[in-house]
Amino acid sequence: MSDPKQVRPNPFEIAQRQLDDAAAIMKLDPAIHEFLRWPLRELHVTLPVKMDDGTTKIFHGFRIQYNDARGPTKGGIRFHIAETVDTVRALAAWMTWKCAVMDIPLGGAKGGIICNPKAMSPAELEKLSRAYIRQVGRMLGLEKDVPAPDVYTTPQIMAWMMDEYSMMQGYNEFGMITGKPLALGGSQGRGDATARGGVYCLREAQNVLGINLKGGTQAIQGYGNAGTYAHKLGGEILGLKTVAVSDSKGGIYNPDGLDYEKVMEHKKKTGSVVGFPGAKPVSNKEILELDVTVLVPAALDGEITAENAPRIKAKLIAELANGPTTPEADAILHKNGCYIIPDFLCNAGGVTVSYFEMVQNAYDYYWDEERVQRRLDKKMTIAFHSVHETARQYKINNRMGAYIVAVSRVAEAVRLRGWA
Numbered sequence: 001m002s003d004p005k006q007v008r009p010n011p012f013e014i015a016q017r018q019l020d021d022a023a024a025i026m027k028l029d030p031a032i033h034e035f036l037r038w039p040l041r042e043l044h045v046t047l048p049v050k051m052d053d054g055t056t057k058i059f060h061g062f063r064i065q066y067n068d069a070r071g072p073t074k075g076g077i078r079f080h081i082a083e084t085v086d087t088v089r090a091l092a093a094w095m096t097w098k099c100a101v102m103d104i105p106l107g108g109a110k111g112g113i114i115c116n117p118k119a120m121s122p123a124e125l126e127k128l129s130r131a132y133i134r135q136v137g138r139m140l141g142l143e144k145d146v147p148a149p150d151v152y153t154t155p156q157i158m159a160w161m162m163d164e165y166s167m168m169q170g171y172n173e174f175g176m177i178t179g180k181p182l183a184l185g186g187s188q189g190r191g192d193a194t195a196r197g198g199v200y201c202l203r204e205a206q207n208v209l210g211i212n213l214k215g216g217t218q219a220i221q222g223y224g225n226a227g228t229y230a231h232k233l234g235g236e237i238l239g240l241k242t243v244a245v246s247d248s249k250g251g252i253y254n255p256d257g258l259d260y261e262k263v264m265e266h267k268k269k270t271g272s273v274v275g276f277p278g279a280k281p282v283s284n285k286e287i288l289e290l291d292v293t294v295l296v297p298a299a300l301d302g303e304i305t306a307e308n309a310p311r312i313k314a315k316l317i318a319e320l321a322n323g324p325t326t327p328e329a330d331a332i333l334h335k336n337g338c339y340i341i342p343d344f345l346c347n348a349g350g351v352t353v354s355y356f357e358m359v360q361n362a363y364d365y366y367w368d369e370e371r372v373q374r375r376l377d378k379k380m381t382i383a384f385h386s387v388h389e390t391a392r393q394y395k396i397n398n399r400m401g402a403y404i405v406a407v408s409r410v411a412e413a414v415r416l417r418g419w420a
């Protein structure tokens with residue numbers, strides 16, 4: 001995909017425009033609207049890290065708490081070379097809407113560090129993770145703000161962060177972060193939760209649209225946590241045939257289908273899906289335009305734009321990535337009859353199981369995987385139908401439907417607290 005010279009749309013401007021559009025449709029009180037356009041608070045941090053070669057490298061990071069009217073804020077931490085404060089602001093806003101659309105009692109936040117984790121050793125990543133918590137820890141905590149994994153951050157990184165925070169407090173506080181390994185208070189079912197939630201949405205979409213996805217095809221851009229499990233569960237739960245997948249190095253396409261286990265084995269061995277035997281190469285741009293039933297953007301934001309939207313042939317788009325579609329592209333796809341399950345609904349399975357993890361940590365009582373999946377299914381199904389129904393009622397697209405459900409809930413909390 002990404003031509004590095006191409007200017008990517010500013011994600012925070014997109015998030016604000018989406019809110020503005022929803023506010024106009026729902027006739028939101030102007031003061032509440034203006035209040036919800038901005039993050040409540042931001043911390044920018046500078047992190048010195050002693051690298052393996054003896055030099056000290058300076059990293060920059062952020063933690064942004066967007067809105068906590070409905071409860072403590074929640075949101076992942078990303079390690080990415082192209083991280084920007086506006087990306088983190090947008091993602092923090094989307095977390096606010098995501099928790100609200102799922103009706104879980106949390107607000108939205110996001111964190112990020114500008115770094116290239118692929119070029120760092122485990123020891124350097126551990127030092128960077130701990131340095132981040134030493135700075136940002138003052139605004140974290142079970143009652144304040146609870147981070148989680150996101151792009152290029154892992155359960156191991158969550159464990160280091162939890163340990164650093166617990167050392168600062170003088171006691172264990174497992175619930176200060178989610179997405180932890182099971183041995184340290186992680187939840188069953190967190191690993192595949194994001195993709196699982198998206199697949200449950202696709203299942204409900206086929207029901208309301210009166211179509212059958214069994215035997216349909218899917219293409220997945222991004223082959224990390226979200227993308228790989230979308231491949232696995234799309235097949236297992238819906239009978240979808242995955243014909244194309246891609247990662248940052250490129251993509252592969254085989255109209256006869258790609259075997260999940262074999263692609264995973266190849267990626268583990270070589271570090272990429274590229275070069276998978278029997279498949280044709282496909283670029284990260286081309287993968288979006290394949291003639292498939294379901295397109296799953298599961299990489300980065302700003303991938304589907306006014307430029308490529310007219311060429312997208314998928315009937316359904318399940319947005320596991322955050323912010324993959326620009327507002328201009330949204331309008332084109334909606335007009336062309338493409339059914340989009342918008343990001344902050346489609347990928348909300350992750351934060352929902354993270355919330356379950358917080359609950360389990362608070363009670364020190366752990367659920368089995370079946371209970372986690374059953375509760376996730378119920379939450380996703382209810383949220384999907386509230387969005388679908390709202391969109392139908394207002395005769396708008398699903399993204400605006402999701403905004404109206406979410407913003408109404410946050411606005412009500414803001415009003416009841418007497419903030420505006």
Ligand code: NAD
Pocket residue numbers: 001002149150151152153194221222223224225226227246247248249284298299300301320321322347348350351
């Ligand atoms: P990850 O770090 O596990 O994987 C990211 C994947 O994207 C990797 O396969 C990487 O190779 C690929 N990628 C990176 N740059 C790319 C590029 N330029 N073109 C194509 N592929 C590229 O991350 P993840 O957790 O799977 O997150 C993926 C997306 O899903 C992100 O937008 C993230 O915000 C969103 N998301 C993830 C979760 C979660 O629980 N993991 C929850 C909600 C949303």
